[in-house]
Amino acid sequence: MLGAGLEVSAVGFGCMGLTHSYGASTPHDDAIKVIRHAYERGVTLFDTAVVYEDNEVLVGEALAPFRSEVVIATKFGLTQPAAGEPQMEDSRPEAIRASVESSLKFLRTDYIDLLYQHRVDPNVPIEDVAGTVKDLIAEGKVKHFGLSEPGLNTIRRAHAELPLAAIESEYSMWWREPEEQLLPLLDELGIGFVPFAPLGRGFLTGNITADTKFEAGDVRSIVPRFSSDALKTNVKLVDLLKTIAESKGLSVPQLALAWLLDQKPWIVPIPGTTKAHRINENILASEVEFTDDDRQQLADALAAVEVQGHRYPPGSLRARAGREAAEKK
Numbered sequence: 001m002l003g004a005g006l007e008v009s010a011v012g013f014g015c016m017g018l019t020h021s022y023g024a025s026t027p028h029d030d031a032i033k034v035i036r037h038a039y040e041r042g043v044t045l046f047d048t049a050v051v052y053e054d055n056e057v058l059v060g061e062a063l064a065p066f067r068s069e070v071v072i073a074t075k076f077g078l079t080q081p082a083a084g085e086p087q088m089e090d091s092r093p094e095a096i097r098a099s100v101e102s103s104l105k106f107l108r109t110d111y112i113d114l115l116y117q118h119r120v121d122p123n124v125p126i127e128d129v130a131g132t133v134k135d136l137i138a139e140g141k142v143k144h145f146g147l148s149e150p151g152l153n154t155i156r157r158a159h160a161e162l163p164l165a166a167i168e169s170e171y172s173m174w175w176r177e178p179e180e181q182l183l184p185l186l187d188e189l190g191i192g193f194v195p196f197a198p199l200g201r202g203f204l205t206g207n208i209t210a211d212t213k214f215e216a217g218d219v220r221s222i223v224p225r226f227s228s229d230a231l232k233t234n235v236k237l238v239d240l241l242k243t244i245a246e247s248k249g250l251s252v253p254q255l256a257l258a259w260l261l262d263q264k265p266w267i268v269p270i271p272g273t274t275k276a277h278r279i280n281e282n283i284l285a286s287e288v289e290f291t292d293d294d295r296q297q298l299a300d301a302l303a304a305v306e307v308q309g310h311r312y313p314p315g316s317l318r319a320r321a322g323r324e325a326a327e328k329k
Helices: 028-040 055-069 093-106 126-138 152-161 182-189 200-205 228-247 252-263 276-287 292-304 319-327
Strands: 045-047 071-076 112-117 142-148 164-170 192-196
Touching: 028 045, 028 055, 028 276, 045 192, 055 071, 055 093, 071 093, 093 112, 093 126, 112 126, 112 164, 126 142, 126 152, 142 152, 152 164, 152 182, 164 182, 182 192, 200 228, 200 252, 228 252, 228 292, 252 276, 252 292
Parallel strands: 045 071, 071 112, 112 142, 142 164, 164 192
Antiparallel strands: none
């Protein structure tokens, strides 16, 4: 259960990687099969965005036969620049409306269950953003409001204008910053949390080594955390987790997702994959129960390795999310 009474499955599905950020897109028919397999296995939360290339089209086609039985989350607020131009934030009211109309068309639906602002726009007051979404809710085009990677002050201001159902941000065993201030705030306000990259962009699958090379078009090829030098240290964390996972009869991804689910009852991770058997594996994480001894063992493992490298390429728009630190003061 997320905030504002939005009920979803314990584990959702992040659809981005089917078309965006990780090299070549998954063949269309294969991607449709993967999304529908997730639905057949009980997944009800599907996450996409207008800027993930043709991802919304794919999600809309895959989920059309059972639209009323699923929760589709999409996003507005980032431009789709021409080649060589920088991506920018744009949450002007007219831009939000245009983005929503586009999403409704691509998703083959007349309403969006959960609409996120993709990134905070420093040029548009969050109250104006929330007010526009409130109007869209009144018109029946949107059901719930969320924010992606906002600062704490932005969350409070937005929530005061329009109750937030969810905050989406990165959170995993190798990016734990949300524990410091974000999770306590969401607990206080009754807002759900949707961690993206809950498996560390594939790092917590256990399949990445210090020698792994990423293909052109794979964002990890330019992310400092995945550089060879950083991975030499970071893989030590996975080695520790493998030992713990094996002792419990789990895979490392199952352990990582179960750990997230154990943090708070209103956390719903959205791992992505291109393989049906990985969906089966991920869903089983919701059945794992930890003892206090398990939790202490995991805490000791996470404390033993200081993860190296930033989570975004330097100078990228997403790296600018660091400015949100100023909001937290």
